[in-house]
Amino acid sequence: EAQVTQNPRYLITVTGKKLTVTCSQNMNHEYMSWYRQDPGLGLRQIYYSMNVEVTDKGDVPEGYKVSRKEKRNFPLILESPSPNQTSLYFCASSPRDTYNEQFFGPGTRLTVL
Amino acid sequence: EDQVTQSPEALRLQEGESSSLNCSYTVSGLRGLFWYRQDPGKGPEFLFTLYSAGEEKEKERLKATLTKKESFLHITAPKPEDSATYLCAVQAWGSQGNLIFGKGTKLSVKP
Numbered sequence: 001e002a003q004v005t006q007n008p009r010y011l012i013t014v015t016g017k018k019l020t021v022t023c024s025q026n027m028n029h030e031y032m033s034w035y036r037q038d039p040g041l042g043l044r045q046i047y048y049s050m051n052v053e054v055t056d057k058g059d060v061p062e063g064y065k066v067s068r069k070e071k072r073n074f075p076l077i078l079e080s081p082s083p084n085q086t087s088l089y090f091c092a093s094s095p096r097d098t099y100n101e102q103f104f105g106p107g108t109r110l111t112v113l
Numbered sequence: 114e115d116q117v118t119q120s121p122e123a124l125r126l127q128e129g130e131s132s133s134l135n136c137s138y139t140v141s142g143l144r145g146l147f148w149y150r151q152d153p154g155k156g157p158e159f160l161f162t163l164y165s166a167g168e169e170k171e172k173e174r175l176k177a178t179l180t181k182k183e184s185f186l187h188i189t190a191p192k193p194e195d196s197a198t199y200l201c202a203v204q205a206w207g208s209q210g211n212l213i214f215g216k217g218t219k220l221s222v223k224p
Contacts, residue, residue: 042200043200102159107154
């Protein structure tokens, strides 16, 4: 089944404790992206990657890191999480030629205490 | 600054009552405008891409249109299963893979 998977789906952590949210897709897509979704603010892009070893900042990159060493994986790293990073996070992927027609993962709900 | 504004924030319809959702945008040069549907607790699902003013796309009871300043998502004779949040996004020329989303319109269709 073609899909984007995220792990974990739910995470409660404390301020300053480094964490990684994994994202994997099995569709051989070149493009991958991370978003956060907050009530009243909508969906905002954090980082995106057009292909392996190519990443770029979205609208809200502060406090986040990403890497794209393999085509299928695009982990999101929070090196020192803070409470304002409490949010619902989505990973998405798409083929290069139609990279706006994105397939979204199920989401990761992160709470930072 | 590129931005997307969707209205209304929420819309309640009776089954069969047609209506439209609006997405107005300000972008330096529109490369594309996209509509997504999001069900509660799930990731958004792609619906349509529109590239130029005058373009229209249809899928079942949904029809998306585009002008130079806004897009409309027309819902004809909606059913309860059309209840969802509808998101609009734009991409500007030169922005590579950067998409800017609106805050969405939450649609409820009552039987």
